[in-house]
Amino acid sequence: MTQGMKIGIIGSGTMAEAIIAGLLNKNITTPDRIIASGPRASRGEELRTKFGIAATTDNRDAADDADIVCLCVKPQHFPKILDELESCGKIQPSCVVISIAAGIRMERIVTKLGHAGVVRAMPNTPGKINQGISVWTWHASLSEEQRNMAALVLGTLGEEIAVEDERYLDMATALSGTGPAYAFLFMEALIDAGVHIGFPRTMAEKLVLQTLSGSVQYARSTKRHLAILRNEVTSPGGTTAEALCHLEKDHFRTAISNAVQAAYQRSRELGNG
Secondary structure, three states: OOOOOOEEEEOOOOHHHHHHHHHHHHOOOOHHHHEEEEEOOOHHHHHHHHHHEEOOOOOHHHHOOOOOEEOOHHHHHHHHHHHHHHHOOOOOOOEEEOOOOOOHHHHHHHHHHHHOOOOEOOOOOOHHOOOOEEEEOOOOOOOHHHHHHHHHHHHHEEEEEOOOOOOOHHHHHHHOOOOOHHEEEEEEHHHHHHHOOOOHHHHHHHHHHHEEEEEEEHHHHHHHOHHHHHHHHOOOOOOOHHHHHEEEEEEEEEEHHHHHHHHHHHHHHHHHH
């Protein structure tokens, strides 16, 4: 892959900006070879000023003669986008179309566009700082070169996992795609609890963020089962044992499991509707 690759970004939200930043930071292409489209001209101007790319309010212009088209739009806006791209006829046969819309099946895109070079991916918001993870799959017609192109783009957001079975995408939507929201809610609740027992908010925030960050890094480095690591912190009859007892009584695990299951079912509903 060379810097001559032209990339169209349809949608101008958080993940679109993360992809643009990643492409440029990793020198995959140059600003003059990226064009982003979105409904608000002011947002396009913001991206143009920040990254030096081209911007438009016409989605068809973003797809024109592109090597890769990234569909970074919400599921509810997807039918309109597909209608526009179907009518414009500007997607070239060798183009790789990467969709990050939750729940939207590949076959729906392939059928509507009459174009088989489709990849479906589920990234997450830590991709904004190259610390995300994307699960993705591809249409059977894609060549190895085209799959490598997709992996290159998704790799700008952090780690990527390629799967052959599309059903994993709805699961990834519920677990890793939605996962940052679970983590942020837990952090928020923990900080509020610290304030409730008497910490200044700034101190509680620093304690919680570093504790969670350090715990993740520790788990990665030791590579031991999480239950073993938890037991290391839990002394018989101690404060941790008391805290964990209350979490279990309040069905903490069940609440998390139910939330992931609900997100999974919603992703499937979006795909069906």
